Protein backbone atom coordinates (compact mmCIF):
# COMPACT_ATOMS: atom_id res chain seq x y z
CA UNK A 1 0.00 0.00 0.00
CA UNK A 2 2.89 2.37 0.75
CA UNK A 3 4.29 1.72 -2.72
CA UNK A 4 0.88 2.37 -4.27
CA UNK A 5 0.38 5.58 -2.30
CA UNK A 6 3.70 6.79 -3.78
CA UNK A 7 2.67 5.64 -7.25
CA UNK A 8 -0.58 7.62 -6.92
CA UNK A 9 1.44 10.75 -6.12
CA UNK A 10 3.80 10.16 -9.03
CA UNK A 11 0.83 9.74 -11.38
CA UNK A 12 -0.75 13.11 -10.54
CA UNK A 13 -0.08 14.54 -14.03
CA UNK A 14 -2.68 12.06 -15.34
CA UNK A 15 -5.37 13.65 -13.12
CA UNK A 16 -6.93 10.26 -12.39
CA UNK A 17 -7.84 10.94 -8.76
CA UNK A 18 -10.21 13.66 -7.52
CA UNK A 19 -9.46 12.82 -3.89
CA UNK A 20 -6.51 10.83 -2.55
CA UNK A 21 -7.06 9.09 0.77
CA UNK A 22 -3.61 7.86 1.87
CA UNK A 23 -4.47 7.92 5.60
CA UNK A 24 -7.46 5.66 5.04
CA UNK A 25 -5.39 3.37 2.81
CA UNK A 26 -2.58 3.01 5.35
CA UNK A 27 -5.02 2.43 8.20
CA UNK A 28 -6.85 -0.27 6.24
CA UNK A 29 -3.55 -1.84 5.19
CA UNK A 30 -2.40 -1.96 8.79
CA UNK A 31 -5.59 -3.73 9.82
CA UNK A 32 -5.00 -6.19 6.97
CA UNK A 33 -1.46 -6.84 8.22
CA UNK A 34 -2.80 -7.57 11.68
CA UNK A 35 -5.40 -9.98 10.35
CA UNK A 36 -2.74 -11.69 8.28
CA UNK A 37 -0.44 -12.03 11.29
CA UNK A 38 -3.32 -13.53 13.26
CA UNK A 39 -3.95 -16.07 10.49
CA UNK A 40 -7.32 -14.48 9.69
CA UNK A 41 -6.71 -12.96 6.27
CA UNK A 42 -9.73 -11.94 4.20
CA UNK A 43 -10.15 -12.62 0.45
CA UNK A 44 -9.07 -9.12 -0.70
CA UNK A 45 -6.89 -8.26 2.26
CA UNK A 46 -4.53 -5.38 1.60
CA UNK A 47 -5.50 -4.90 -2.06
CA UNK A 48 -5.11 -1.18 -2.93
CA UNK A 49 -8.08 -0.13 -5.04
CA UNK A 50 -9.25 3.05 -6.68
CA UNK A 51 -12.93 3.87 -6.22
CA UNK A 52 -14.81 5.71 -8.96
CA UNK A 53 -16.09 8.93 -7.44
CA UNK A 54 -19.67 7.94 -8.20
CA UNK A 55 -19.71 5.54 -5.23
CA UNK A 56 -20.71 7.17 -1.95
CA UNK A 57 -18.00 6.65 0.64
CA UNK A 58 -18.87 7.43 4.22
CA UNK A 59 -17.34 10.70 5.36
CA UNK A 60 -15.19 10.99 2.21
CA UNK A 61 -15.89 13.67 -0.38
CA UNK A 62 -18.03 12.23 -3.19
CA UNK A 63 -18.40 14.48 -6.22
CA UNK A 64 -19.62 12.51 -9.28
CA UNK A 65 -17.10 14.91 -10.92
CA UNK A 66 -19.75 17.63 -10.73
CA UNK A 67 -19.49 21.12 -9.30
CA UNK A 68 -23.03 20.67 -7.94
CA UNK A 69 -21.85 18.09 -5.38
CA UNK A 70 -19.20 20.43 -3.95
CA UNK A 71 -18.44 19.52 -0.36
CA UNK A 72 -20.77 16.48 -0.27
CA UNK A 73 -19.56 14.01 2.35
CA UNK A 74 -22.06 11.14 2.34
CA UNK A 75 -23.16 9.88 5.75
CA UNK A 76 -23.30 6.33 4.33
CA UNK A 77 -21.23 3.84 2.35
CA UNK A 78 -22.39 2.32 -0.95
CA UNK A 79 -23.14 -1.38 -0.74
CA UNK A 80 -20.50 -2.28 -3.32
CA UNK A 81 -17.68 -0.42 -1.56
CA UNK A 82 -18.77 -1.70 1.82
CA UNK A 83 -18.64 -5.26 0.41
CA UNK A 84 -15.10 -4.63 -0.84
CA UNK A 85 -13.97 -3.22 2.51
CA UNK A 86 -15.67 -6.10 4.34
CA UNK A 87 -13.37 -8.38 2.34
CA UNK A 88 -10.25 -6.42 3.26
CA UNK A 89 -9.76 -4.10 0.26
CA UNK A 90 -7.91 -0.82 0.74
CA UNK A 91 -9.06 2.53 -0.71
CA UNK A 92 -6.37 4.70 -2.33
CA UNK A 93 -8.84 7.44 -3.18
CA UNK A 94 -11.74 8.56 -5.36
CA UNK A 95 -11.27 8.43 -9.10
CA UNK A 96 -12.12 11.03 -11.70
CA UNK A 97 -14.90 10.36 -14.23
CA UNK A 98 -17.17 12.16 -16.65
CA UNK A 99 -19.62 14.42 -14.83
CA UNK A 100 -22.38 12.14 -13.48
CA UNK A 101 -20.85 9.39 -15.67
CA UNK A 102 -22.12 11.08 -18.82
CA UNK A 103 -19.51 10.77 -21.52
CA UNK A 104 -17.13 8.51 -23.41
CA UNK A 105 -13.82 10.30 -22.98
CA UNK A 106 -13.61 11.64 -19.43
CA UNK A 107 -13.59 15.20 -20.72
CA UNK A 108 -16.79 16.42 -19.06
CA UNK A 109 -15.43 16.28 -15.49
CA UNK A 110 -15.56 19.47 -13.44
CA UNK A 111 -12.11 18.41 -12.23
CA UNK A 112 -10.61 18.37 -15.71
CA UNK A 113 -9.81 15.57 -18.14
CA UNK A 114 -7.96 12.38 -17.26
CA UNK A 115 -5.04 11.44 -19.48
CA UNK A 116 -4.55 7.96 -20.84
CA UNK A 117 -1.21 6.53 -19.60
CA UNK A 118 -0.60 5.42 -23.22
CA UNK A 119 -0.10 9.11 -24.06
CA UNK A 120 3.57 8.59 -23.21
CA UNK A 121 6.24 9.26 -20.63
CA UNK A 122 5.55 12.96 -20.01
CA UNK A 123 1.79 12.99 -20.57
CA UNK A 124 1.11 16.52 -19.35
CA UNK A 125 3.48 17.97 -21.98
CA UNK A 126 2.69 15.59 -24.83
CA UNK A 127 1.55 17.30 -28.04
CA UNK A 128 -1.30 14.81 -28.49
CA UNK A 129 -2.95 13.89 -25.18
CA UNK A 130 -5.01 10.72 -25.41
CA UNK A 131 -8.31 10.24 -23.58
CA UNK A 132 -8.68 7.14 -21.40
CA UNK A 133 -12.28 6.62 -22.57
CA UNK A 134 -15.22 7.22 -20.29
CA UNK A 135 -16.98 7.60 -18.16
CA UNK A 136 -14.75 5.45 -15.89
CA UNK A 137 -11.61 7.22 -17.17
CA UNK A 138 -9.87 7.60 -13.81
CA UNK A 139 -10.50 3.92 -13.06
CA UNK A 140 -9.07 2.89 -16.42
CA UNK A 141 -5.99 5.11 -16.10
CA UNK A 142 -5.21 4.00 -12.54
CA UNK A 143 -5.21 0.29 -13.38
CA UNK A 144 -3.45 0.66 -16.73
CA UNK A 145 -0.86 3.04 -15.23
CA UNK A 146 -0.22 0.58 -12.37
CA UNK A 147 -1.16 2.94 -9.56
CA UNK A 148 -4.10 0.84 -8.39
CA UNK A 149 -4.31 -2.95 -8.40
CA UNK A 150 -7.92 -2.72 -9.52
CA UNK A 151 -10.71 -0.17 -9.55
CA UNK A 152 -14.46 0.01 -9.38
CA UNK A 153 -16.31 1.31 -12.39
CA UNK A 154 -19.90 1.82 -13.41
CA UNK A 155 -21.40 1.09 -16.78
CA UNK A 156 -24.63 2.61 -18.04
CA UNK A 157 -23.96 2.35 -21.78
CA UNK A 158 -20.36 1.20 -21.92
CA UNK A 159 -18.49 3.18 -19.27
CA UNK A 160 -16.56 0.16 -17.96
CA UNK A 161 -15.97 -1.68 -21.22
CA UNK A 162 -15.00 1.18 -23.56
CA UNK A 163 -12.36 2.74 -21.25
CA UNK A 164 -10.98 -0.76 -20.56
CA UNK A 165 -10.50 -1.14 -24.31
CA UNK A 166 -8.85 2.31 -24.61
CA UNK A 167 -6.20 1.57 -21.96
CA UNK A 168 -5.66 -2.18 -22.47
CA UNK A 169 -7.20 -3.67 -19.32
CA UNK A 170 -10.12 -5.95 -18.41
CA UNK A 171 -13.51 -4.36 -17.68
CA UNK A 172 -16.58 -6.33 -16.64
CA UNK A 173 -20.14 -5.04 -16.63
CA UNK A 174 -22.21 -7.59 -14.74
CA UNK A 175 -25.84 -8.41 -15.46
CA UNK A 176 -28.20 -5.64 -14.38
CA UNK A 177 -29.19 -6.60 -10.83
CA UNK A 178 -26.01 -8.54 -10.00
CA UNK A 179 -24.48 -5.71 -7.93
CA UNK A 180 -26.43 -3.36 -5.72
CA UNK A 181 -26.85 0.20 -6.95
CA UNK A 182 -27.44 1.45 -3.40
CA UNK A 183 -25.20 4.39 -2.66
CA UNK A 184 -24.06 4.86 -6.26
CA UNK A 185 -24.95 8.31 -7.57
CA UNK A 186 -27.73 7.56 -10.08
CA UNK A 187 -27.43 8.43 -13.76
CA UNK A 188 -29.99 6.19 -15.54
CA UNK A 189 -31.34 3.79 -12.97
CA UNK A 190 -32.63 1.11 -15.35
CA UNK A 191 -29.16 0.82 -16.92
CA UNK A 192 -26.56 1.65 -14.23
CA UNK A 193 -24.46 -1.25 -13.02
CA UNK A 194 -21.20 -1.43 -11.05
CA UNK A 195 -18.33 -3.66 -12.07
CA UNK A 196 -14.59 -4.29 -11.74
CA UNK A 197 -11.76 -2.91 -13.86
CA UNK A 198 -8.63 -5.04 -13.52
CA UNK A 199 -5.38 -6.15 -15.10
CA UNK A 200 -6.43 -9.77 -15.47
CA UNK A 201 -9.59 -11.81 -15.90
CA UNK A 202 -8.87 -13.66 -12.65
CA UNK A 203 -8.77 -10.34 -10.78
CA UNK A 204 -12.11 -9.42 -12.36
CA UNK A 205 -13.56 -12.69 -11.04
CA UNK A 206 -12.23 -12.05 -7.52
CA UNK A 207 -13.45 -8.45 -7.45
CA UNK A 208 -16.90 -9.37 -8.73
CA UNK A 209 -17.11 -12.09 -6.09
CA UNK A 210 -16.90 -9.42 -3.45
CA UNK A 211 -18.96 -6.69 -5.16
CA UNK A 212 -21.94 -8.87 -6.15
CA UNK A 213 -24.91 -10.04 -4.14
CA UNK A 214 -28.49 -9.33 -3.21
CA UNK A 215 -29.15 -6.16 -1.29
CA UNK A 216 -32.58 -5.44 0.21
CA UNK A 217 -31.76 -1.73 -0.12
CA UNK A 218 -31.85 -1.97 -3.94
CA UNK A 219 -35.16 -3.36 -5.18
CA UNK A 220 -33.60 -4.16 -8.57
CA UNK A 221 -30.77 -6.22 -7.14
CA UNK A 222 -31.52 -9.87 -7.70
CA UNK A 223 -31.76 -12.47 -4.97
CA UNK A 224 -29.64 -15.19 -6.55
CA UNK A 225 -26.66 -17.12 -5.27
CA UNK A 226 -23.30 -15.63 -6.23
CA UNK A 227 -21.29 -18.43 -7.86
CA UNK A 228 -17.57 -18.99 -7.36
CA UNK A 229 -16.46 -16.89 -10.33
CA UNK A 230 -12.77 -17.74 -10.16
CA UNK A 231 -13.65 -21.45 -10.33
CA UNK A 232 -15.22 -20.78 -13.74
CA UNK A 233 -11.78 -20.05 -15.23
CA UNK A 234 -11.13 -23.60 -16.36
CA UNK A 235 -9.70 -22.62 -19.74
CA UNK A 236 -11.97 -25.21 -21.36
CA UNK A 237 -14.25 -23.73 -24.04
CA UNK A 238 -14.44 -26.76 -26.31
CA UNK A 239 -17.74 -26.93 -28.16
CA UNK A 240 -18.87 -23.54 -26.94
CA UNK A 241 -20.86 -21.66 -29.58
CA UNK A 242 -19.65 -18.10 -30.14
CA UNK A 243 -22.14 -15.81 -31.89
CA UNK A 244 -20.76 -13.30 -34.38
CA UNK A 245 -23.45 -10.68 -35.00
CA UNK A 246 -23.67 -9.64 -38.63
CA UNK A 247 -25.06 -6.18 -37.76
CA UNK A 248 -21.93 -5.21 -35.84
CA UNK A 249 -19.99 -4.89 -39.09
CA UNK A 250 -20.89 -1.21 -39.12
CA UNK A 251 -20.09 1.16 -41.99
CA UNK A 252 -16.83 2.97 -41.65
CA UNK A 253 -15.37 0.58 -39.07
CA UNK A 254 -11.57 0.82 -39.34
CA UNK A 255 -9.93 -2.21 -40.95
CA UNK A 256 -7.80 -2.82 -37.86
CA UNK A 257 -10.85 -3.16 -35.62
CA UNK A 258 -12.19 -5.70 -38.09
CA UNK A 259 -8.78 -7.45 -38.06
CA UNK A 260 -8.69 -7.70 -34.25
CA UNK A 261 -12.23 -9.08 -34.26
CA UNK A 262 -11.25 -11.73 -36.84
CA UNK A 263 -8.18 -12.55 -34.77
CA UNK A 264 -10.41 -13.09 -31.72
CA UNK A 265 -12.59 -15.49 -33.70
CA UNK A 266 -9.48 -17.45 -34.73
CA UNK A 267 -8.18 -17.62 -31.14
CA UNK A 268 -11.48 -19.01 -29.88
CA UNK A 269 -11.65 -21.49 -32.75
CA UNK A 270 -8.15 -22.69 -31.94
CA UNK A 271 -9.33 -23.34 -28.37
CA UNK A 272 -12.16 -25.53 -29.64
CA UNK A 273 -15.07 -23.06 -29.72
CA UNK A 274 -17.44 -22.94 -32.67
CA UNK A 275 -18.19 -19.58 -34.27
CA UNK A 276 -21.75 -19.12 -35.56
CA UNK A 277 -23.07 -16.19 -37.49
CA UNK A 278 -26.05 -14.62 -35.72
CA UNK A 279 -28.36 -11.70 -36.36
CA UNK A 280 -29.40 -8.96 -33.95
CA UNK A 281 -31.72 -7.12 -36.33
CA UNK A 282 -32.60 -4.13 -34.16
CA UNK A 283 -28.98 -3.17 -33.47
CA UNK A 284 -29.18 0.02 -35.54
CA UNK A 285 -31.86 1.40 -33.23
CA UNK A 286 -29.85 0.85 -30.06
CA UNK A 287 -27.97 4.17 -30.02
CA UNK A 288 -31.00 6.40 -30.64
CA UNK A 289 -32.97 4.36 -28.10
CA UNK A 290 -30.24 4.68 -25.48
CA UNK A 291 -29.90 8.41 -26.06
CA UNK A 292 -33.62 8.79 -25.28
CA UNK A 293 -33.90 6.41 -22.32
CA UNK A 294 -30.68 7.48 -20.55
CA UNK A 295 -31.33 11.26 -20.73
CA UNK A 296 -34.98 10.71 -19.69
CA UNK A 297 -33.90 8.89 -16.55
CA UNK A 298 -31.07 11.35 -15.94
CA UNK A 299 -33.42 14.34 -16.10
CA UNK A 300 -35.56 12.74 -13.44
CA UNK A 301 -32.65 11.54 -11.25
CA UNK A 302 -30.86 14.87 -11.33
CA UNK A 303 -33.93 16.80 -10.24
CA UNK A 304 -32.81 16.23 -6.65
CA UNK A 305 -29.85 18.62 -6.98
CA UNK A 306 -31.62 21.82 -6.09
CA UNK A 307 -29.26 23.45 -3.62
CA UNK A 308 -31.34 22.30 -0.65
CA UNK A 309 -30.02 18.90 0.33
CA UNK A 310 -26.65 18.30 -1.30
CA UNK A 311 -23.52 20.18 -2.21
CA UNK A 312 -23.51 23.53 -3.94
CA UNK A 313 -25.97 26.33 -3.16
CA UNK A 314 -26.03 29.63 -5.03
CA UNK A 315 -28.33 32.04 -3.19
CA UNK A 316 -31.07 33.96 -5.04
CA UNK A 317 -33.81 36.43 -4.28
CA UNK A 318 -36.29 33.65 -3.49
CA UNK A 319 -36.42 29.84 -3.41
CA UNK A 320 -37.02 29.40 -7.15
CA UNK A 321 -34.23 31.80 -7.94
CA UNK A 322 -31.90 29.81 -5.65
CA UNK A 323 -32.84 26.56 -7.45
CA UNK A 324 -32.14 28.13 -10.82
CA UNK A 325 -28.87 29.77 -9.82
CA UNK A 326 -27.62 26.56 -8.22
CA UNK A 327 -28.45 24.35 -11.18
CA UNK A 328 -27.16 26.87 -13.73
CA UNK A 329 -23.83 27.13 -11.92
CA UNK A 330 -23.57 23.51 -10.80
CA UNK A 331 -24.12 21.45 -13.95
CA UNK A 332 -21.71 21.33 -16.90
CA UNK A 333 -22.65 21.57 -20.55
CA UNK A 334 -23.08 17.85 -21.30
CA UNK A 335 -25.21 17.28 -18.21
CA UNK A 336 -27.40 20.26 -19.13
CA UNK A 337 -27.78 18.90 -22.66
CA UNK A 338 -28.94 15.54 -21.28
CA UNK A 339 -31.37 17.12 -18.82
CA UNK A 340 -32.88 19.15 -21.66
CA UNK A 341 -33.19 16.14 -23.98
CA UNK A 342 -34.65 14.05 -21.15
CA UNK A 343 -37.15 16.70 -20.15
CA UNK A 344 -38.19 17.09 -23.78
CA UNK A 345 -38.76 13.37 -24.45
CA UNK A 346 -40.75 13.01 -21.23
CA UNK A 347 -42.91 16.10 -21.78
CA UNK A 348 -46.64 15.61 -22.32
CA UNK A 349 -46.69 16.25 -26.07
CA UNK A 350 -43.66 14.12 -26.92
CA UNK A 351 -43.78 11.26 -24.44
CA UNK A 352 -45.52 8.82 -26.80
CA UNK A 353 -43.45 9.76 -29.82
CA UNK A 354 -40.08 9.43 -28.09
CA UNK A 355 -39.97 7.86 -24.63
CA UNK A 356 -42.73 5.29 -25.08
CA UNK A 357 -41.43 4.41 -28.55
CA UNK A 358 -37.91 3.99 -27.16
CA UNK A 359 -39.21 1.65 -24.46
CA UNK A 360 -40.87 -0.52 -27.12
CA UNK A 361 -37.71 -0.63 -29.21
CA UNK A 362 -35.73 -1.49 -26.09
CA UNK A 363 -37.91 -4.58 -25.65
CA UNK A 364 -37.25 -5.60 -29.31
CA UNK A 365 -33.50 -5.24 -28.75
CA UNK A 366 -33.69 -7.47 -25.68
CA UNK A 367 -35.71 -10.03 -27.67
CA UNK A 368 -33.04 -10.10 -30.37
CA UNK A 369 -30.56 -11.28 -27.76
CA UNK A 370 -32.94 -13.88 -26.29
CA UNK A 371 -33.40 -15.36 -29.77
CA UNK A 372 -29.68 -15.21 -30.54
CA UNK A 373 -28.86 -17.16 -27.37
CA UNK A 374 -30.84 -20.11 -28.78
CA UNK A 375 -28.01 -20.45 -31.30
CA UNK A 376 -24.98 -19.46 -29.28
CA UNK A 377 -23.61 -19.31 -25.72
CA UNK A 378 -21.67 -16.04 -25.90
CA UNK A 379 -21.34 -13.24 -28.42
CA UNK A 380 -18.02 -11.80 -29.59
CA UNK A 381 -17.72 -8.23 -30.93
CA UNK A 382 -15.22 -5.38 -30.87
CA UNK A 383 -15.61 -3.24 -27.72
CA UNK A 384 -15.35 0.11 -29.48
CA UNK A 385 -15.09 1.26 -33.08
CA UNK A 386 -11.70 2.94 -32.51
CA UNK A 387 -8.64 3.16 -30.32
CA UNK A 388 -8.20 6.05 -27.88
CA UNK A 389 -8.56 9.45 -29.57
CA UNK A 390 -7.00 12.72 -28.47
CA UNK A 391 -8.46 15.35 -26.20
CA UNK A 392 -10.13 17.89 -28.43
CA UNK A 393 -11.18 15.37 -31.07
CA UNK A 394 -14.97 14.78 -31.21
CA UNK A 395 -15.33 17.29 -28.40
CA UNK A 396 -17.57 19.71 -30.27
CA UNK A 397 -19.61 16.98 -31.88
CA UNK A 398 -21.85 15.12 -29.42
CA UNK A 399 -23.10 12.78 -32.15
CA UNK A 400 -19.56 11.62 -33.03
CA UNK A 401 -18.99 11.05 -29.32
CA UNK A 402 -22.23 9.08 -28.93
CA UNK A 403 -21.29 6.87 -31.92
CA UNK A 404 -18.38 5.54 -29.87
CA UNK A 405 -20.92 3.61 -27.80
CA UNK A 406 -22.28 1.67 -30.78
CA UNK A 407 -21.10 -1.78 -29.63
CA UNK A 408 -21.63 -1.42 -25.89
CA UNK A 409 -25.10 0.13 -25.70
CA UNK A 410 -27.26 -2.76 -27.03
CA UNK A 411 -26.30 -5.14 -24.19
CA UNK A 412 -26.88 -2.34 -21.68
CA UNK A 413 -30.42 -1.86 -22.94
CA UNK A 414 -30.95 -5.61 -22.62
CA UNK A 415 -29.38 -5.72 -19.12
CA UNK A 416 -26.85 -8.35 -20.21
CA UNK A 417 -23.36 -8.95 -18.84
CA UNK A 418 -20.38 -7.93 -20.96
CA UNK A 419 -16.62 -7.96 -20.60
CA UNK A 420 -13.88 -6.21 -22.53
CA UNK A 421 -10.55 -8.05 -22.80
CA UNK A 422 -7.34 -6.58 -24.23
CA UNK A 423 -6.80 -8.08 -27.68
CA UNK A 424 -3.53 -6.51 -28.75
CA UNK A 425 -2.43 -3.30 -30.37
CA UNK A 426 -3.81 -1.61 -33.43
CA UNK A 427 -1.62 -0.12 -36.20
CA UNK A 428 -1.35 3.13 -34.24
CA UNK A 429 0.29 1.19 -31.38
CA UNK A 430 -2.69 1.64 -29.05
CA UNK A 431 -4.68 -1.09 -27.31
CA UNK A 432 -7.96 -2.44 -28.60
CA UNK A 433 -10.41 -4.61 -26.70
CA UNK A 434 -12.71 -7.42 -27.66
CA UNK A 435 -16.14 -7.61 -26.07
CA UNK A 436 -17.89 -10.77 -24.97
CA UNK A 437 -21.60 -10.66 -24.13
CA UNK A 438 -23.36 -13.37 -22.17
CA UNK A 439 -26.74 -14.63 -21.09
CA UNK A 440 -28.33 -12.95 -18.07
CA UNK A 441 -26.44 -13.91 -14.88
CA UNK A 442 -23.99 -16.06 -16.80
CA UNK A 443 -20.88 -14.08 -15.92
CA UNK A 444 -19.14 -17.44 -15.40
CA UNK A 445 -19.13 -18.31 -19.09
CA UNK A 446 -18.02 -14.77 -19.94
CA UNK A 447 -15.10 -15.01 -17.57
CA UNK A 448 -14.16 -18.45 -18.81
CA UNK A 449 -14.05 -17.34 -22.45
CA UNK A 450 -12.34 -14.08 -21.52
CA UNK A 451 -9.67 -16.09 -19.73
CA UNK A 452 -8.92 -17.90 -22.99
CA UNK A 453 -8.66 -14.62 -24.92
CA UNK A 454 -6.35 -12.76 -22.56
Ligand code: GLN
Pocket residue numbers: 101102103104134135154155156157158159160187294405
Ligand atom coordinates in the same frame (compact mmCIF):
# COMPACT_ATOMS: atom_id res chain seq x y z
N1 GLN B 1 -20.92 7.00 -23.07
C1 GLN B 1 -22.24 6.70 -22.60
C2 GLN B 1 -22.93 7.97 -22.18
O1 GLN B 1 -22.36 9.00 -22.34
C3 GLN B 1 -22.19 5.71 -21.48
C4 GLN B 1 -21.86 6.31 -20.19
C5 GLN B 1 -21.91 5.29 -19.07
O2 GLN B 1 -21.95 4.10 -19.31
N2 GLN B 1 -21.99 5.80 -17.86
O3 GLN B 1 -24.02 7.96 -21.73
